[in-house]
Amino acid sequence: LWERTKKFSIRKEIGLSGPPFNYIDGNISLIMEAKKNGTDIDFAPSCTEKYGKIYGLFIGAKFYVMVTDLDAIKEVFVKQFNSFVNREDVKFNDTKPMMNGLFNVRGDRWRNARNCVTPAFSTGKMRLMYDTVNFRVMNFLEMMKIRCESGASFNIYDDFQSLTLDTIGVCAFAVDSKCQTDRNDPFYVNVRKMFAEFDVDKSLYMRLGLMLPSLMPVLKYFRPYTSFGQPETILVKNLETVVDQRIKMYKDYKSVDIMQLLLDQSKECTGSDDAANKSRPLLTRDEVVENCYAFLLAGYETTSTALAYSAWLLAKNPDTQDKLQSEVDQHINEFGDKIPYEALMKLPYLDAVFKESLRLYPPVVLFTGRTCVKTTEILGYSIPEGTNVITPVHVVHQDPEVWPEPKKFDPERFLSKNENRHPMAWMPFGHGPRNCVGLRFAEMEYKLALFHLMSKFNLSLPEGDLAALNVEISLILLRPVNGVHVVLSNR
């Protein structure tokens, strides 16, 4: 009892305020109540309003410092990063196939792995994968033609998910999946099943892992038999087979994909922690497998959600859509259907739509956090070692002091040369050395898909209820509840 009381005294000791808690579940009941009332999305903003831009929250007895103050964010994610190098230790992921991937590795192991993975996502490598991604986008356009011909409203979120699955499938899993045209494709079926079940509400394994982490050494053996673990095991087994094949044929493989770029940095394919790379350890076979798996988790749902939100925002704001289409048309006139990578990335209005959609609807809202590895002072507060700091991105992106009329969809705010915004204010991909490693890949895929969609079609909203966009927070993601419904017409 004394130990538990001590755990709950930390907030006071640091000098922070926060919502009232009980000694059994901390603030979980409050959060569950908000979820039940459908106001969970307002929970973090209302706490910020009441307790300020740095406050404390208890999930069970686990303490979290919630930060939306931009200077504090800079301290944690950039300036004092060495004290905040790790992510929260989520025990139920401290097992295969998660424990060796970038999300979970810690300290120097993370530094080494990140050094090996980062080159796979350079601008040069994006250029090399551009045609592969473009090919999947062309398949997507074929689907859109069919949807358009039917004239009916449809859930474009589903189609974006199939697109991003085919894309990450070919680039990270080396599977030539056909998720866009065949909803029975085994890759599609298993990924969808795994994601549908990967939820604290649905998984007893996850709940036990969160509440009783000391059970994990035994519990982890049950992961392959859980409802999300079964499809996960099938996916990872197939992935392991492909990685092993690719290790064998490494020297003869001539195309470029993310898996090959990781193998370029692996012990198996370069012989050892090779002579040229003595100063930095290379990836093991398991690290290659688990990072490819991490890219599937990270790249499928996020990018498709970003595209779906943008489609909805453009359908709702025809003037913005017109402006984007004018920019697209100029470039179609110049390049035809084959806009080069550099030109695409430089389109100012498309870039502004990308940024503003991600500001208003960031797909990842509660993952941008760090664990303090040594007691550190942040803006006068002494943050003890072991404390988790979380930045609720949706709150940062709606701060009226930084974003005038924060609820308005206004891409122009990213075009003004005079904007003197705090460098931390826009953070859909996190910040600092541990930000999203796949940012360039996501941006390329998003811009290719939206560019080509806008070149051929007009988006509008259906009549009635389907026109609404309802969102919910699911674990760390901001997800559309009932999909995203639009109508397409030919331009």
Ligand code: HEM
């Ligand atoms: C719109 C799409 C995406 C969004 C909004 C997004 C967002 C994020 C965020 C918020 C983080 C945490 C950053 C931090 O803690 O500072 C993250 C990390 C990460 N993302 Fe993404 N992501 C996207 C797409 C992708 C893609 C396409 C990939 C890979 C193909 C990817 C791979 C990763 C990985 C591996 C990490 C962990 C990095 C590390 O710990 O070193 N993401 N992402």
